[in-house]
Amino acid sequence: MEEIAPSIARYLDALVPERTGDMVIMEDYAKAHGFPIIGPSAGYFCYLMTRVMGARKVFELGSGYGYSTAWFARGVHENGGGVVHHTVWDSNLSNMARLHLKNMGYENIVVYHIGEAVETLRNTDDTFDIVFNDIDKSAYPDSLPVIKSKLKKGGMLIVDNILWHGRILDPSERSRDTEAIRVMIDMVRNDPEWIYSIVPLRDGLLLAYKQ
Incomplete structure (x- = not known):
């Protein structure tokens, strides 16, 4: 099942301003190796949210080889x-x-961690304007309380793969990852401290504002 029509996905990617240098290299690497990056339209959306919020402090859980990091940076x-x-x-x-x-000139902005992402966030002595979550889907529910504790009031949570290639729409789909995504969505929906929506770019982004 396609979460968004391929023609629409291509159109949305084509609307993103042209990328150059290492951003193009990272996109080409993903295509050549089948590496799952968030892609141009979702990346540009993350950049847009960073600008709109005036964010100065961002924490990524699951950063790959830095494509999403580049947009936030x-x-x-x-x-x-x-x-x-x-x-x-x-x-x-x-x-x-x-x-x-x-x-790309971001060496003075990015801090690098090698380790389990949620525990790294838990042990970081700071709060953040934006937390981006793209870890193993089965870990989504357990990550949410930690994220909430580290997100400042008025901060934004962005979660990738929230449509999970359309699997969450199939009631017969009961895999561990799919069920975990459903649980996390319900946790956000049932918590009055979150204002949320799902943005159907690429594989879906959950956008949740902490009141």
Whole structure:
């Protein structure tokens, strides 16, 4: 099941302003290796939210080789500077991100962590304007209380893969990951401290504002 018509997805990606340099290199790498990045339209949306909020402090849970990080870093840079936390298990991915983001001029903005993302966030002595969540889907529900405790009042949670390739629409789909996404959506829906919506870009983004 397609979560969004391919023709519409291509149209939305085509509307994103042209990328150059390492951003294009990262997009080409994803295509060549089947690596799951958030893609141009969702990345540009994250950049837009960073600018709209005037965000200076962003924490990413599950950052890959830095594609989404680059969009957040661009927004933070244009907001006057700050910090974006890049978090992955894999040292090779971390090293790739360091190279790309240094080439893009963000070496003074990005802080790199190698380890389990939620525990890293839990142990970080700070609160954040934006938390971006793209970890293993089965871990989504357990991550939410930690995220909420580290997100400032008026902060924004962005969660990737919230449509899960259309699987959440299929009542017969009961895999661990699909059920975990459903549980997390219900946790947000039933918590009056969140104002939320789902943005149907790429594989779906949950956008939740902490009151």
